[in-house]
Amino acid sequence: MRLELTRAGREAARRREFERLALQYERDVFNAALRMTRNYSDAQDVAQEALVKAYLAFDQFELGTNFRAWLLKIVTNTYINEFRRRRRTPEMTTWEAIPREAAQKVAAESAEQPPEQQLLRDALDVEIEDALAGLPEVFREAVILSDMHGLSYKEIAEALEVPIGTIRSRIARGRRVLQEKLREYAEARGLI
Secondary structure (H helix, E strand, O other): OHHHHHHHHHHHHHHHHHHHHHHHHHHHHHHHHHHHHOOHHHHHHHHHHHHHHHHHOHHHOOOOOOHHHHHHHHHHHHHHHHHHHHHHOOOOOOHHHOOHHHHHHHHHHHHOOOHHHHHHHHHOOHHHHHHHHOOOHHHHHHHHHHHHOOOOHHHHHHHHOOOHHHHHHHHHHHHHHHHHHOHHHHHHOOOO
């Protein structure tokens, strides 16, 4: 009986520790998912699924190490898995299949964008979003985690489970591709 109470106590303490850490980085999780999906609803789904996966795997997390990097790795893997699943099973419909009321509701909701989506729209011009979306996925992940989420090379290497030299190379190559794609954009705005 005492063993069961001790195990239950450890599990409760572990759950409280996860909740404390997850609440601290909840916004980072959502923002990472939003940057990857570029869709508010999809970002909510990816973030929620990633948090559930992190909770279920929390006993594998070594306390005292970088929880944020570990969590963002789960977000990235969740997004990649979701992206692959969707590519295998595309969702299709016809205009006739959408009820008129639903179409009107979607139109009304899109007029009232959530603040996060408005911020994303205002922060990144379409040209920048397109250039970022056009990067190969390995470069895009590294650039987003570095330049938009402020992770160090070491944290990114841990999150993506690749050597730090590979991360440096991916970020440098990704930035170079972005620079080439955005040269006209920068010149037109007087940035260079």
